[in-house]
Amino acid sequence: MRLAGVEPSRLIYNCLLDGLVNAGLLDTAVNVFDAMSTEDQVRPDVVSYNILIKGYCRAGRAQDAMARLSDMQEQAKLTPDKVTYLTLMQCHYSEGTYPVCIGLFQEMEERGMGKDIPQHAYVLVIGALCKDGKPFEGMAVFERMLKRGCAANAAIYTALIDSMGKFGREKEAMVLFERMKDSGIKLDSVTYGVIVNCLCRFGKFDEAVACFRNCEEKGIAVNAIFYTSLLDGFGKAGMVDQAQELFEEMIAKGFVPDSYCYNVLIDGLAKSGRMDDACALCKRMEDDGCDQTVYTYTILIDGLFKKHKNEEALKFWDAMIDKGITPTAAAFRTLANGLCLSGKFSQACRILDELAPMGVIPETAHEDMINVLCKAGRFKQACKLADGIVKKGREIPGRVRTMMINALRKAGNTDLAVKLVHSKIGIGYERSGSIKRRVKFQTLFQ
Template sequence: MLSSTLARRLKNPIFIQTTLLPFTTHSLSTKPTSHFPSQTPHTTTSPPNDDDSAAVFETLSCYGNDWKRALEFFNWAEAQAQFPHPAETYNRMIDILGKFFEFDLSWDLIERMKRTTTITTAAPSSAPNHATFRVLFNRYAAAHLVGEAVGVYRDRLEGFNLKDEASFCNLIDALCEHKHVIEAYDLCFGKTDGGDFAGKNSTKVHNMILRGWFKMGWWGKCREFWEEMDRKGVEKDLVSYSIYMDIVCKSGKPWKAVKLYKYMKSKGMKLDVVAYNTVIRAIGLSDGVDFALRVFREMRELGCDPNVVTCNILIKLLCENGRLRDAYKLLDEMPKRGVMPDVITYHSFFANLGRPKEILLLFDRMIGSGVRPRMDTYVMLMRKFGRWGFLRPVFVVWKKMEELGCSPDEFAYNALIDALVDKGMVDLARKYDEEMLAKGLSAKPRAELDTKMVEGG
């Protein structure tokens, strides 16, 4: 098992850069055949502790844009550090592989999970579970491999004793999340045989389909399905109303969401934090941020505690209305109310601040408070500084990304290269362009670098 000392090291970006990155690079260059160890998985007498699992999980996430390096670290943790992977770290690795369409390797890992549970005392903590196949459904749906996702549910889940209603709902949710709601609808109600759990007047399934139409932005279809639920006698719950409020709000009619909110109150429905978040956003858009703050106070008076999403909505409204001082005040108050800011909290400030120095100070504050930037955080800042013509802040952000052990994706590379090209630094831009191509990432065609689109796109 990983020692607590090594678990602390895995959270240290310097250790990641000086030890893990060179190790995995060396492993990639000398590895003879398979991506997986040939030996029998390590047998342990106790499951991993939470600190170990969190450290390994976080390190894998740092390699989220480099599946080969992630897999080398995954195998190293098991073989060299004697870490018995629980389902959580297996699932994270499967997610990374699926992101790069490495589904054969994903299935190798799933089979490895199944084998491990029969020969180690870590079982059943490493057994494939509903979360494992939720990840797989999600990656198949994101890759538009709908047939493969449905095939897993129909043909393979029985072998894992997981062909049940929870898995069916995970499949439908994944299809709806990635805009395959038509196929999801057919599985549930119509043309395609969805098995034992299809065709039921389940509120949960109908809510997922309603959210699927919402993800497509087909507002007319949303309204039609909302009315269909009434005709079929489907009982609408708080989640149903929350989704539909979000639909009318995002379709450009926030006043209708406010009207629905008043209807819910007249019926004596007790709103939860998710419903209130939608209402606050809707009222902020239709009536202004001050009215949104009134609902925020009402929410607290009624005993419904705000969460980070509530505060993020208010901070975004305040920032967009130029009330940065009030937004900063709310940011300072969040920890006092037991609500810790997340990366989305800071994104609202970054999108609306107008001075590089102020943005970088807030960026440092974010990291210092323990909030880890996402890849789109780095990309957002580099693009913004690049548009303004400030190259030094672009490199400050790039360097911080490297220090934190994050592997840049194609959007990060392209943001940096665009900034360099705009400043006439063509040779340096070409260096990064070649580096990203060597990693298998897609570069933009640029006349300045003598690159062009491959025929056929």
């Protein structure tokens, strides 16, 4: 074009930008955009910025996209449109940076774009508020949306119902469900799945099962999520026999349970003290080719320690390590608590040292071990453990003293609590000639 003496228009540049972005050639698109910026006749307009912002969002470069928004407003003196905001909101929602998504929506409202805000923007902001633990703010946006004449869809209702359920707000969740039905919106499997989950949370298992069966009768596609919600609810309520029946029904209907589904049932069995059944299900999980997770082992280790089957619990820990499953801080805390209450805190400390090469360094591990001993009233063992940690050259946080003082007071050992308050135990030193040593916790009992 240029050789022929024809200068490309802004429209041509924008078409080229869009083609490059869609082809994933973002760096080249940026070069074209920068070239546009140097020519007065084809300086980037809102469309140009929107295309480049879309490219950054697709590439997962949200910060660069936000920087372009700032340039657009401050340097180019252009006003972002609903496409700009919607692209950025979708990006931040997908990345889980919900406060930024919410902030972009608020900026749209502040700019007076209320009636021009598309429905999908409401879906994103209400979803973001719900996921950010702010369902009532989500409800406020929902009511404003309806007043502006924008219709709600199933996704918005479902997000609000789910969030209300998680907050234990039964009345609000069910009122929303009725409003949804009255509005004529077609209820899909996702919404029914959320309702089943909410009813289980509220302890209304008969209604949850009835809702589940109703879906089957209406021909609504029932999936594994429905079953898992029911399994989780029955398991937490200690109704493990019913949970097992549902599990077998699920398999009989051709659904393949995943790790989460197995873990839910294993957890229910373990909490009901049925460790033999829980261990058998873990073996079945392995035989069925379903991957055992660190959570699977954590559940079993915790349950076995509570049944005083310490050796079996340790075997599961070793099996987890042998399979290359990296322990989490929560998994170690479960193991350490069990070992400490069994009087084997030295073994817990040794295992803790073995975790460092794996990159697992629970920062509050020693504090947690001392805490569990104090809660169990084993103050002498807690003091011995604390002194052993100091002997290895590690520091005991000052809050451990406060924790121990509170535990002593709650246990009725007020004299010892007062003695600890007025002593230098754990924070001061005693001298023996020229040698200075930390005052040991065990001196509390001397």
